Amino acid sequence: MSFLSILIIAVGLGMDAFSVAIGIGAVRGRVSPGPVLRLSVSFGIFQFFMPVLGWLAGRTVVERISAYDHWVAFGLLLFVGARMIHESFAGEGRERTDREDPTRGWTLLMLSVATSIDALAVGVSFVGLELHVYGTAAVIGGITFALSLFGVLGAGRLSRNMGDGRCEILGGVILVLLGAKILLQGLFF
DSSP states (O other): OOHHHHHHHHHHHHHHHHHHHHHHHHHHOSOOHHHHHHHHHHHHHHHHHHHHHHHHHHHHHHHHHTTTHHHHHHHHHHHHHHHHHHHHHHTTTSOGGGSOOTTSHHHHHHHHHHHHHHHHHHHHHTTTSOSOHHHHHHHHHHHHHHHHHHHHHHHHHHHHHHOHHHHHHHHHHHHHHHHHHHHHHHHHO
16 A cells, blocks of 8 residues: 555544534634643544554454444434533633543543544454555554644634634534434445
8 A cells, every 4th residue: 555545544434523623613712721622632542543543353343243333323423412512501700721621531432432433443444455564553543633723723722712602502513413423424325
């Protein structure tokens, strides 16, 4: 497999994480380096390990998981997105610092898993190919890290111009739509 093909796969896999990072950046507005790095590193690490796990698991485990992996990703993204939308209406008048930080704890874990499930299936496709799995996974993780970093920082700048409530709704809607896209792809493609 050529390096260009690996880059295209990496960008394709990283786009879900990029979309989520945009949503979080829009909600959070001005983001300090800690949350930006937590989110980007977590997304990058999960995008590194999922193809490796898929490659190690081979066809047996993925055939069992593939029947419902899109439902898991959809459920996680729907849950987090709906919660963000709800907080935008319930939290009017609250300071941004009172809101839960989506770059910590269970929320970060759910988002990291939801955006990297497709990388597990890609890892299975590596079984029949002659390529360096760990190097390929490192490229995927690195590209995802960079896309997430740029997504959260760029959306944070946009958020400062739009206002809190609308950005939180936008972030939640992005997550719900991303979950719906993953579900539809899993059901029909």
